[in-house]
Amino acid sequence: MIVLWILLFMLGANRDNTVVDFVHDAASWLASWSRDMFDVSPDWWHVLLNYGIAAVVYAAIGNLAAGALRRRW
Structure with missing residues (x-):
C-alpha cells in the first residue's frame, strides 16, 4: 500500500477518488511512525522520503521473517 500511494502521488492521482483515498488512508496508517520524520520540500520529496x-x-522486516521461516522449515 505504501509503494502504491507513493506511485499514485507521483502520478498526480485524483485524491477525491475513493480508491485513491483508501490507498492514502492505508498508507498513512502503515507509515504513521515515519510520515513526518523529515520536513522537506517539495511535496513529492516529502512523500517519497517519509513514506519510502x-x-x-x-x-526488510518481511525479508528477515521470510528467511527465518525458510531456515526453520
Missing part, C-alpha cells in the same frame, strides 16, 4: 522509509523498513 516505512516501505524499506517493512520490506
Whole structure:
C-alpha cells in the first residue's frame, strides 16, 4: 500500500477518488511512525522520503521473517 500511494502521488492521482483515498488512508496508517520524520520540500520529496522509509523498513522486516521461516522449515 505504501509503494502504491507513493506511485499514485507521483502520478498526480485524483485524491477525491475513493480508491485513491483508501490507498492514502492505508498508507498513512502503515507509515504513521515515519510520515513526518523529515520536513522537506517539495511535496513529492516529502512523500517519497517519509513514506519510502516505512516501505524499506517493512520490506526488510518481511525479508528477515521470510528467511527465518525458510531456515526453520
